[in-house]
Amino acid sequence: MKHWITAAALLAATTVALAQTPIERGRYLMRGIVACGNCHTPMGPQGPLPGRELAGGTVFDEKPFTAVAPNITPDAETGIGRWTDAQIVAAIREGKRPDGTVIGPPMPIGLYRGLSDTDVAAIVAYLRSVPAVKNATAKSVYRMPLPPAYGPPVGKVADVPRSDNLAWGRYLAGPAGHCMECHSSPGPQGPDLVNGLGAGGMTFNGPWGVSAATNITPKGIGRYSDEALKKVITTGVRPDGTRLKPPMGTAFYANMNASDLDALVLYLRSLPPK
Ligand code: HEC
Ligand code: HEC
Structure with a gap:
């Protein structure tokens, strides 16, 4: 009886910790x-x-x-x-x-x-x-x-199962984070999410001058290790010390948790190289 209560209490505590x-x-x-x-x-x-x-x-x-x-x-x-x-x-x-x-x-x-x-x-x-x-x-x-x-x-719209890391990464880069809105190549009606998915080329004017979204398919990010890529996304600083200009949302991505970052990187690596 004592053991049963302990296990139940533990389970309840875990559920509370996981549920936001x-x-x-x-x-x-x-x-x-x-x-x-x-x-x-x-x-x-x-x-x-x-x-x-x-x-x-x-x-x-x-x-x-x-x-x-x-x-x-x-x-x-x-x-x-x-x-x-x-x-x-x-x-x-x-x-x-x-x-x-x-x-x-x-x-x-x-x-x-x-x-x-x-x-x-x-x-x-x-x-x-x-x-x-x-x-x-x-x-x-x-x-x-x-x-x-x-x-x-x-x-x-149902939740994407988090147990499926690739599907979760696709959800983060698409509907949740719209990485693909900025990083896909420009088409006649905005970003070309089919033929130009993640291929880069969109330009952005602002107080920073002009910035151009980079290729984030394996062709563009292949030179980064997973750790280096996560650092670029969350700090906005490349290994060579150059800084990413706005509107790349680095200051926000700094607050992402480790498992979401892993799923995001897994998905980017799975894109057809463009
Ligand atoms: C890439 C820039 C961009 C992002 C990201 C963005 N918005 Fe917007 N949003 C705009 C612009 C620009 C308009 C006005 C468009 C227009 O005038 O038709 C707008 C309009 C709106 C409106 C209509 C408000 C009104 O008074 O008419 C709402 C609500 C809104 N956004 C909420 C959000 C929320 C919530 C998010 C995040 C989930 C979000 N937006 C993300 C640029 C953005
Ligand atoms: C509002 C537009 C916008 C959004 C949203 C956006 N980015 Fe960016 N991103 C850019 C721009 C512009 C650059 C290039 C900045 C520069 O060169 O100074 C960039 C640069 C990068 C780089 C650097 C690539 C390299 O070759 O060094 C990576 C990686 C990246 N973005 C990944 C992402 C991911 C992942 C997301 C979603 C979580 C995302 N971006 C969302 C605009 C955006």
Whole structure:
């Protein structure tokens, strides 16, 4: 009897340690691989501006658009404080605002369609928890037609089993982290996720000048050991001492745990060399 109680107590303790609450999961994702703040938090020369998390205002000036990242803090007037959870989920996974308008690029809606119900709920829980910041942002201008929708309603998305490391790595690089949105080669409709998956070539203008996303298929990263590659991703410093420029989200990826990094690297190594 005594032994049985001990075993049960141990099992309960282990389950509690492994299960994250939505807000814990949301914090891990948002301060790590998901990194909405890489676009939605205004950046100064030293990185994210203090006290302005997710307050918006960053401008993406490209040929087909001048897009402005909106304020997604819980402020009722200038943020998304009045949106319901379902409305926020629809904005993230379907690119649809409560007023029916469509959210344009560079928000990677196509990939976010694959975010699991668990993870998108965790992201919403985190969004509700950040301090409300009053900050009205300008409207985006698109010099290209936006699609009427990004596809049929998303419905339910199951969790990818973490026991399958390769599938988990693919989920992290795709729907969760949108590494592939930046690192695939440019096609006529944005990144070519089929023929140019991970091949690099997209360019980004900003206060840093112009940066170009590199090839992260085995052809591009073959020169790195797993350890070196993880160090590049999480510190932004290459073995030769050169530093990765924005918008590579190094400061966020620094917070990823070891098993997620392993799965990510396993997946990148599995890509067809381009
Ligand atoms: C690559 C940059 C980028 C990333 C990453 C990104 N967004 Fe956005 N997001 C934008 C831009 C730009 C807009 C505005 C587009 C427009 O005006 O149509 C936007 C619009 C939105 C809106 C609509 C807000 C409004 O008031 O209209 C919400 C909500 C939103 N994003 C949430 C998120 C969340 C949550 C994440 C992370 C899961 C995320 N975004 C990741 C760039 C990004
Ligand atoms: C918003 C766009 C963006 C996102 C998202 C992004 N990257 Fe990058 N990444 C870049 C750019 C741009 C560079 C090149 C920076 C430079 O050369 O200064 C880069 C560089 C790299 C490098 C260095 C490669 C080399 O040859 O030295 C690696 C590795 C890398 N990214 C992996 C990733 C992974 C893995 C993810 C997802 C977790 C990711 N990136 C997400 C834009 C992005």
